[in-house]
Amino acid sequence: MQTQIKDDFEKDKADLITIVREMTESASGIESTKHWAKDALWFDIPPFASKGIAPAIKMFDSVFKSFKSCKIIILNTEVIISNELGVVCTVQKAEIVFQNDISKTLFIRETDCFKKLNDNWQLFHQHASVPTGEWDGKIISDVG
Numbered sequence: 001m002q003t004q005i006k007d008d009f010e011k012d013k014a015d016l017i018t019i020v021r022e023m024t025e026s027a028s029g030i031e032s033t034k035h036w037a038k039d040a041l042w043f044d045i046p047p048f049a050s051k052g053i054a055p056a057i058k059m060f061d062s063v064f065k066s067f068k069s070c071k072i073i074i075l076n077t078e079v080i081i082s083n084e085l086g087v088v089c090t091v092q093k094a095e096i097v098f099q100n101d102i103s104k105t106l107f108i109r110e111t112d113c114f115k116k117l118n119d120n121w122q123l124f125h126q127h128a129s130v131p132t133g134e135w136d137g138k139i140i141s142d143v144g
């Protein structure tokens with residue numbers, strides 16, 4: 001019984017990490033939201049918040065078309081799972097080249113909250129932020 005619980009936890013953890021990686025690597029609103037619940041609540045980096053998928057798709061597509069390229073590297077991942085809920089916190093480094101050839105590197109903190117429905121994980125809340133000032137993306141911890 002204990003082995004099955006551990007196996008289920010590891011599978012759920014791997015599934016959530018895969019979903020977050022897919023969302024991070026997507027380049028369109030449809031791809032970015034394919035694991036979202038219909039009533040997902042989203043707090044984005046620009047001063048923007050939405051509920052539901054359609055406003056998020058519109059915003060993603062607007063942002064993505066301003067990029068010539070965008071490479072995102074996940075630097076840190078923390079996963080918390082409890083029964084039918086999962087939370088994935090990441091620190092990401094985004095290397096962006098805009099259509100006008102201006103380059104920018106950003107560190108992004110993102111929290112993705114999921115619920116499990118019919119054995120599938122669906123995002124019900126995402127919160128992303130870009131810290132102001134100088135930050136190297138490192139998390140300071142006193143937990144061993």
